[in-house]
Amino acid sequence: MTHKLAFSLALALGAALAAPAGAQTLNVATAGDQNMVDYIKDYLGPMFEKANPGVKVVAVGTGPGDSGSQKIYEKLAAQKAANTEKWDFDVIVAHQKMSGQMVSEGLLAKYRDRIETGKLVSSATAANALGTNVEGFVMPMFQSQTAIAYNPDMVKSVPGTYAELADWAKANPKKFGYNGIKGGMSGVAFATGWVYAFGGDADKLQKGPYDAATKGGWDNALVALKAFNQNAVITPGNAGTLDMLNRGEIAMGPVWVDMFYTWMNDGKLPPNMKLKLLAPGMPGQPMYYAVPARAAQADLAAKFIAMATSPQVQADGIVKKFNWYPGIDARHLEGKLDAATWKKLFTDLTPDDLSKNARPFPIAPYFNDILESYEKKVAN
Amino acid sequence: MSRSTALGLLLVAPALALVAALFLWPLGFSLIAAFTAGGEVSLAHFRKAFELYSTDIVFTLLIVGLSTVLIALVSIAVSGVLTLSETGWLVAVLKQLYRWPLFIPFIVAGQCMRTFLAKNGLMNNTFVSLGVLDPSQTVSLLDWRGIVITFVWKQAPFVILMLAGAMASLDRSTIEAARNLGASRLRSLIEIVLPQVGQTLLVALVLSFVTMLSVLSVPMMVAGSQPTMLTVDMAFRINAYGDYPTANALGVISYAMTAVAAWIYLRHNLKQQREAGL
Numbered sequence: 001m002t003h004k005l006a007f008s009l010a011l012a013l014g015a016a017l018a019a020p021a022g023a024q025t026l027n028v029a030t031a032g033d034q035n036m037v038d039y040i041k042d043y044l045g046p047m048f049e050k051a052n053p054g055v056k057v058v059a060v061g062t063g064p065g066d067s068g069s070q071k072i073y074e075k076l077a078a079q080k081a082a083n084t085e086k087w088d089f090d091v092i093v094a095h096q097k098m099s100g101q102m103v104s105e106g107l108l109a110k111y112r113d114r115i116e117t118g119k120l121v122s123s124a125t126a127a128n129a130l131g132t133n134v135e136g137f138v139m140p141m142f143q144s145q146t147a148i149a150y151n152p153d154m155v156k157s158v159p160g161t162y163a164e165l166a167d168w169a170k171a172n173p174k175k176f177g178y179n180g181i182k183g184g185m186s187g188v189a190f191a192t193g194w195v196y197a198f199g200g201d202a203d204k205l206q207k208g209p210y211d212a213a214t215k216g217g218w219d220n221a222l223v224a225l226k227a228f229n230q231n232a233v234i235t236p237g238n239a240g241t242l243d244m245l246n247r248g249e250i251a252m253g254p255v256w257v258d259m260f261y262t263w264m265n266d267g268k269l270p271p272n273m274k275l276k277l278l279a280p281g282m283p284g285q286p287m288y289y290a291v292p293a294r295a296a297q298a299d300l301a302a303k304f305i306a307m308a309t310s311p312q313v314q315a316d317g318i319v320k321k322f323n324w325y326p327g328i329d330a331r332h333l334e335g336k337l338d339a340a341t342w343k344k345l346f347t348d349l350t351p352d353d354l355s356k357n358a359r360p361f362p363i364a365p366y367f368n369d370i371l372e373s374y375e376k377k378v379a380n
Numbered sequence: 381m382s383r384s385t386a387l388g389l390l391l392v393a394p395a396l397a398l399v400a401a402l403f404l405w406p407l408g409f410s411l412i413a414a415f416t417a418g419g420e421v422s423l424a425h426f427r428k429a430f431e432l433y434s435t436d437i438v439f440t441l442l443i444v445g446l447s448t449v450l451i452a453l454v455s456i457a458v459s460g461v462l463t464l465s466e467t468g469w470l471v472a473v474l475k476q477l478y479r480w481p482l483f484i485p486f487i488v489a490g491q492c493m494r495t496f497l498a499k500n501g502l503m504n505n506t507f508v509s510l511g512v513l514d515p516s517q518t519v520s521l522l523d524w525r526g527i528v529i530t531f532v533w534k535q536a537p538f539v540i541l542m543l544a545g546a547m548a549s550l551d552r553s554t555i556e557a558a559r560n561l562g563a564s565r566l567r568s569l570i571e572i573v574l575p576q577v578g579q580t581l582l583v584a585l586v587l588s589f590v591t592m593l594s595v596l597s598v599p600m601m602v603a604g605s606q607p608t609m610l611t612v613d614m615a616f617r618i619n620a621y622g623d624y625p626t627a628n629a630l631g632v633i634s635y636a637m638t639a640v641a642a643w644i645y646l647r648h649n650l651k652q653q654r655e656a657g658l
Contacts, residue, residue: 065619180605182616234604236494236522247500249520371620375432379606 026300029060029075030093031068032287035322037061040093043317048304055300060089069098076107076292086296091289091304093141096125097364099288100132109291109298110136115306122329124360125286131208131363138288139309140327142318145257145284145358146189147275147349149242154251161279162197166224168252169231177233177241177250181374184238188371190254191378192361193282194225195370202280205362205370215369222377229378242269254282261323261344275348281359286327311336319345325354414628425629432613432626437633439607443524444592444637447531448585454532455539456581460569462540463547464555482537486530490601493530497521497602526602527609531592539584546580547573579652586645590638610634 026048030036037059045057062071072092079087094102102108112118112126113136123143127135148165150158154175159165169176179187196202198221204214233250235241241253242260246269255275263269289308291301307313314326315336323345326333330351334342361367417424430437458478465471481489496502499520507513521529550573558568574581596611605612610630617627 181620182605182608182612183600229606233520234606236601236604240494240604243494244498247498249499368621372432380432380435 024055024297024300026055026057026090026297026304027060027088028057028091028093028304029062029072029089031062031064031066031072031095031098032093033064034061036093036287039317039322043321044304044308044313047313048307051307052300052303057304066095066097069094073098073102073107076102077105080105080107080293085294087292087294088296089292090295090297090301091291093287093289095287096129096285096361099138099290100129100134100364102290103129103134103137104132107293108137109293109295111291111298111302111305112136112139115139115302115309117306117309117311117328120309120311120328120332123286123327128207128360129288130361130367131210134288138290139305140286141289141308142314142322142324142327143284143286143358144324145277145349145354146186146193146254146282147257147260147277148252148282149245149255149260149269149273149275150252151245151248151270152272152274154248158274158276159278160276162194165252165278166228169228172251173231174233175251176231177235177244177253179235179237179241180379181371183234183236183240186238186241186254186256186259187235189283189361191225191374192367192370193278193359194228195221196283196359197221197278197280198224202359205366206360208363208366210363210365212365212369214366215373218370218373219377222373225374226378245269245273257284257325257349258323265323277349277353277357279357281357283359283361284325285361289327330354410628410631413625414632417625425625426632428626429629429633433610433630435607436610436613439524440593440609440634441637443527443531443609444589447528447535447592448589450528450532451536451539451588452581452585454536455543455584456569456574458536458540459544459547460565460573462544463550463573464565464569478537478540480537481534482541484534486534486595487597487601489530489534490598493526493533493598493602494522497526497529523603527599530598530602531595534598535588535592539581539588542580542584543577546577550576579648582645582648586641589641593634593637 028040028045030040040057040059045059048057049055062068072089072094076087076089076092099108112121118139121139123140125143126138126140127133129138148159152158155168157168159168165176178190181188181191195218196205199205199218200214204211233244235244235250235253238256238259241250242255242263244250245253245255246263257275260269260273260275264271264273289305291298291305295301308317309328311328311332314328315333318324318326319333319337320341325345330346362370414425415421415423458474461474462471484492497520498504499518499522500515501520503521504513504518508515508518554572554576555568558572559565563571594611595609596615599609599612600615610633614627614630617623617630
């Protein structure tokens with residue numbers, strides 16, 4: 001009796017599991033916060049299912065930050081090592097560092113040339129992921145960018161470069177705040193931009209090749225940063241900087257642009273606050289759409305990414321919903337966005353500013369060198 | 381081996397196994413990782429830890445040390461009032477209030493303090509609206525002071541709980557004798573009550589010291605990261621570089637700090653046992 005019951009249960013379970021597979025399932029794995037999973041589950045998924053009857057989109061979140069991307073990598077690497085014929089993920093959304101590694105280990109398929117929207121991409125990050133050539137393997141989903149947020153009531157002459165900012169901070173002690181390097185990435189980005197500005201050859205840091213001796217040339221820049229910190233407030237975290245800007249305790253500080261606009265929409269920042277991208281450049285980063293080398297539904301995956309990177313979806317989903325910058329060239333979004341949204345996102349930082357002063361993070365070994373040199377020479 | 385000993389061993393076996401599996405085993409791993417590099421015994425990770433974090437090591441010790449002293453003063457004062465005060469309503473109110481922070485996790489305390497202690501935070505705004513302070517006079521306490529305030533607020537109730545309990549179980553005739561002979565309440569607290577509960581106070585303070593040394597959320601949320609406490613450095617070492625050996629070396633340094641606290645406690649304990657002729 002019990003055997004019979006177990007058997008019929010197993011049968012029913014098997015049928016239930018098999019059913020979606022027969023009707024085509026697209027498995028999308030995404031690193032990042034819960035909002036990334038929601039974006040795919042609640043926004044892209046239903047849209048794609050509607051356009052392709054019989055297809056079911058399943059979204060899987062693997063966790064925030066580089067460690068989320070690490071989990072996607074581990075799964076694909078394990079399936080490759082086991083020589084599995086069809087891998088479990090059809091589309092992945094991952095950060096730069098691990099995407100580069102996945103390309104160099106042959107875990108991803110080249111698909112960008114096959115889709116229509118592939119031509120709409122202009123960003124350098126579509127070809128170069130922190131030093132690894134990823135041309136053809138990835139499409140940027142969005143670009144997120146750091147910039148200096150400031151309160152125009154308290155800042156009359158807005159600094160345009162790192163050097164001008166240093167002078168401004170000296171003249172206005174404790175009115176500039178950032179979160180060091182242990183409290184989140186906006187502070188890391190600010191410190192990285194400082195090394196780009198005063199540490200010599202910034203291009204080499206972004207493109208390689210790596211030379212362990214380079215960090216020796218940053219001493220003057222770091223001594224200056226230590227002196228700069230005397231006039232700055234070290235805030236508790238990315239949100240800490242925004243909090244202090246909101247309460248008027250500091251007048252300026254580096255922030256993530258998407259967080260800045262989201263907070264402003266939620267009424268947690270005064271609406272007159274503005275952004276400025278310092279020359280010679282501050283870092284930002286994309287997340288990538290990619291297709292694993294042996295995805296079960298490779299064609300469907302490419303179709304999904306083509307939809308997700310189409311100008312209309314980029315305008316409505318990426319820009320309007322989440323305040324990110326589009327993954328494709330912003331020029332293709334003109335006319336797809338209502339004037340207010342367009343104005344908001346591109347008034348403070350014009351597309352021109354972005355193409356001139358939006359920089360990638362340094363290649364991985366230089367990145368670690370910058371952080372550790374900061375710990376050694378600035379923080380200690 | 382008698383039957384009862386065997387049974388006793390059997391009873392403690394699960395607890396011992398847990399301690400071994402969840403504490404001794406990882407402790408061993410972390411010690412090995414801290415003291416070896418490339419398979420050989422080495423102090424390289426400690427050199428790196430001191431090179432990068434010497435300020436933070438001193439900072440951690442000062443913060444936790446200062447907090448412990450302040451906690452001691454606050455808890456002696458509050459327990460003293462609870463035990464010796466003759467103002468009924470004050471004792472009743474204090475008794476009701478002092479335990480509350482015990483039920484609040486460190487991370488929630490950190491979150492509250494972050495908005496409470498800011499330059500234009502709840503506390504300063506209240507002072508300003510009461511006319512006590514001018515807006516230009518307010519200062520942000522979100523630095524080392526914020527950490528100390530949060531620690532004292534969070535840990536003092538724990539020490540008071542133990543200390544007031546110990547004071548309540550004292551033979552009250554000693555206190556009454558002192559009071560009858562004309563000693564003030566403060567004097568009876570310091571000369572009669574405290575010496576009898578010193579042991580309890582010490583235990584509670586050592587436990588608080590160790591707890592505060594291990595808190596990550598408070599330094600992370602309340603203060604900026606320069607300088608910061610060792611827990612933040614350990615987390616950063618792992619999250620930013622995947623560098624477990626240096627994080628473990630920092631861990632060993634904080635074990636060393638706790639070991640000092642444990643040593644003081646044990647020494648004191650032994651001395652008392654000798655004096656009692658045990």
